[in-house]
Amino acid sequence: MNTLAEWQNFYVIVGSAAAGLTGLQFVVIALVADMTLEPEESAAGTTFSTPTIVHFCAVLLLSAIAVMPWHTLAAASVAWGVAGAAGAVYTAITAARMRRQQTYKTVAEDWLLRVVVPLTGYLLLSGFAVLARGSANAALFGVAAVALVLLFTGIHNAWDNVTYLVFEKKQS
Secondary structure (H helix, E strand, O other): OHHHHOOHHHHHHHHHHHHHHHHHHHHHHHHHOOOOOOHHHHHHHHHHHHHHHHHHHHHHHHHHHHHOOOOOHHHHHHHHHHHHHHHHHHHHHHHHHHHHOOOOOOOHHHHHHHHHHHHHHHHHHHHHHHHOOOOHHHHHHHHHHHHHHHHHHHHHHHHHHHHHHHHHHOOO
């Protein structure tokens, strides 16, 4: 369909960035794997690292959806809606895990960039899926904005994870 075809370059770039950053996360985790961590610290590390991978993979998924040869935008919008709902549920699970872990004292920035922003993005993604039926152009720009928000949130959170491990945990 022609409407999505106009977005192919955007999603090739954004999807490639998400895939590359996902790979880099694996490299970073492998490099810090030799650090001695208590079991609770490992669980907290998973609580804060895994959502970053999920957000990068969500961007990769949105990019794949956008470049698939859909015959109608309605089919793509169903995929967006499902992805948005799944992301919202996963972010709620992440919030519960953050609340339960006792190793790291969370601050407002953690809640904002690990729960509020991604949750808002995933909920908006579901909303744009519905909007696509009446205003395709606005929905396409909205989905693109969500992809960028998730990508940049993932970049921030990955950096936050690495700097914490390098400057806080490695020093102790």
